[in-house]
Amino acid sequence: MAIKLHVNGAVREVDAPDDMPLLWVLRDLLQLSGTKYGCGMAQCGACTVHLDGQPVRACVTPVATVGARKVTTIEGLSPDGSHPVQQAWAEVDVVQCGYCQSGQIMTAVALLAKRPDPTDADIDAALSGNICRCGTYVRVREAVHVAARLQRGGK
Amino acid sequence: MRSAAMIALALVACGNARSPAAPVPAAPDRAAGVAAFATVRAVLQHPRCQNCHPAGDAPLQGDDSHAHAMNVQRGPEGRGRPGEECTTCHGPANPPSNYGLHVPPGAIEGWRMPPPEQPLTFVGVAPRALCEQIKDPARNGGRDLAALRAHLDTPLVTWGWAPGFGRAPVSTPYPAFIAAWETWAAAGAPCPE
Numbered sequence: 001m002a003i004k005l006h007v008n009g010a011v012r013e014v015d016a017p018d019d020m021p022l023l024w025v026l027r028d029l030l031q032l033s034g035t036k037y038g039c040g041m042a043q044c045g046a047c048t049v050h051l052d053g054q055p056v057r058a059c060v061t062p063v064a065t066v067g068a069r070k071v072t073t074i075e076g077l078s079p080d081g082s083h084p085v086q087q088a089w090a091e092v093d094v095v096q097c098g099y100c101q102s103g104q105i106m107t108a109v110a111l112l113a114k115r116p117d118p119t120d121a122d123i124d125a126a127l128s129g130n131i132c133r134c135g136t137y138v139r140v141r142e143a144v145h146v147a148a149r150l151q152r153g154g155k
Numbered sequence: 156m157r158s159a160a161m162i163a164l165a166l167v168a169c170g171n172a173r174s175p176a177a178p179v180p181a182a183p184d185r186a187a188g189v190a191a192f193a194t195v196r197a198v199l200q201h202p203r204c205q206n207c208h209p210a211g212d213a214p215l216q217g218d219d220s221h222a223h224a225m226n227v228q229r230g231p232e233g234r235g236r237p238g239e240e241c242t243t244c245h246g247p248a249n250p251p252s253n254y255g256l257h258v259p260p261g262a263i264e265g266w267r268m269p270p271p272e273q274p275l276t277f278v279g280v281a282p283r284a285l286c287e288q289i290k291d292p293a294r295n296g297g298r299d300l301a302a303l304r305a306h307l308d309t310p311l312v313t314w315g316w317a318p319g320f321g322r323a324p325v326s327t328p329y330p331a332f333i334a335a336w337e338t339w340a341a342a343g344a345p346c347p348e
Contacts, residue, residue: 019251041258042244043224055243060250060258111238118237126238128226 003063007032008076018064023047025063026073034074034102038131045130048103049073055110074102077109085109088147096134104130108144117148188342192286194327194335199277199285201325203315207268208277214268218323220278233270241266249319256321264310269296286346300340307336 005012007030014029026032026049035058038046042057049058050072077083081090085108095101104127111118111126118126123144132140183191198204206215212229213222230236235243244259245266269275273294277285288294289303298306306312315325325332339345 019253021254041255043257048243054240055238056246057244060244060254061246062251065247107238114237122237125226125228125236129239129243 001064003066005063005066005071006068007071008073014063016063019062021059022049022061022063022066022071023058026058026071032073032075036099036102038100038103043129043131044100045103045107045127046100048106048130050106050110053110053113055107072106074106077105083109084150085112085143085147087150088143091146092139092143094136094139094143096136100130100132100134101136104132104136104140108140108147111144112148112151116151118144183338183342185342185345188339188345189347191335191338191342192282192345192347194332195339196282196285198315198325198327198332199289200280201315201327203318203323203325204312205277207311208275210276210278210280212271212274215278229268229271229274231271233268234265241268249314249317252320254320258319260314260319260322262310262314267311282347286344290344300344304336304340307333 001016001018003014003016003018003025005014005025007026012030014025016025016029023035023037026035027037035049036046037059038044040059042060045057047058048055050056051061051066051069053070053072077086081087085105089095089101089105094104107127107130108123111122115122115126120141123141127137127140127144199208202215202218202220206217206220209215209220214227214229215221216223225239227239227241228236230240235241242265246259246261247263247265249260249262250258273296275288275295280288290300292298295303313329316329318324327335
């Protein structure tokens with residue numbers, strides 16, 4: 001079935017069954033492989049993308065339910081890694097293996113949209129559903145604070 | 156009260172001798188209302204309902220009503236906390252059965268809990284306290300009995316009888332629940348002793 005999607009600022013048409021997870025559409029049909037498959041049941045957060053700015057787990061989102069909502073993936077944050085959260089991640093050198101990090105970043109972006117100056121508790125709460133096997137949580141928390149500063153125009 | 160109802164019925168019956176008006180049914184008495192509330196209570200304290208009406212701010216999950224994974228919390232409006240809202244994982248409908256077990260259910264209304272200022276706790280509440288709480292507009296979101304009845308038709312409530320693949324529905328059939336509710340309400344929403 002032909003389905004029209006708004007992905008990272010462009011209209012894309014895919015031929016997919018209604019119940020295909022958005023994650024498969026992004027990775028296998030649109031070659032946007034920055035969003036990762038972790039658990040397949042919304043338990044780990046690796047597949048987090050935004051629908052109209054709200055974080056969702058793409059692995060449990062049937063593509064037919066997306067409708068006209070705008071999909072943003074890690075590739076859509078910036079063309080060159082210049083989004084403040086991406087800059088902060090690089091500055092703090094958060095990543096170890098990296099598998100969970102696109103999900104961590106997408107959740108951090110969603111948090112900062114609502115809490116521009118989050119506390120440690122805000123960050124821990126928002127990112128509780130994003131699991132990191134390497135245990136980068138302390139650096140993730142630090143990077144969210146750095147991103148908040150960058151978003152406010154700080155150096 | 157029962158004798159008054161019988162007199163009212165008799166008067167209506169007399170009136171029927173001269174006009175075709177339908178008889179007015181007698182209101183259920185208090186005992187019938189209290190008995191009906193037992194059915195209502197069993198539904199409210201079924202895991203499909205009480206898991207989003209916990210004691211405390213952590214929602215519950217599963218038929219054993221264990222604490223929700225990932226430290227999920229009620230949040231400032233009952234919709235989770237910024238960055239980890241209920242709708243991050245709970246979509247607008249139950250995922251298809253071919254997604255397998257353990258995937259989060261969904262509802263078109265948007266998954267949520269009662270707000271923190273009126274948490275409407277169902278878990279561990281004794282029948283009388285539960286009864287008094289749910290009909291108290293100061294604690295139930297400002298609803299009178301008519302508004303409460305309308306709430307029972309909303310997607311988050313009816314979801315309890317269609318909870319998705321691998322999840323047990325509320326054990327009392329929905330029509331039986333509604334009939335019990337209406338009997339209780341018609342009796343003046345009496346609470347058990």
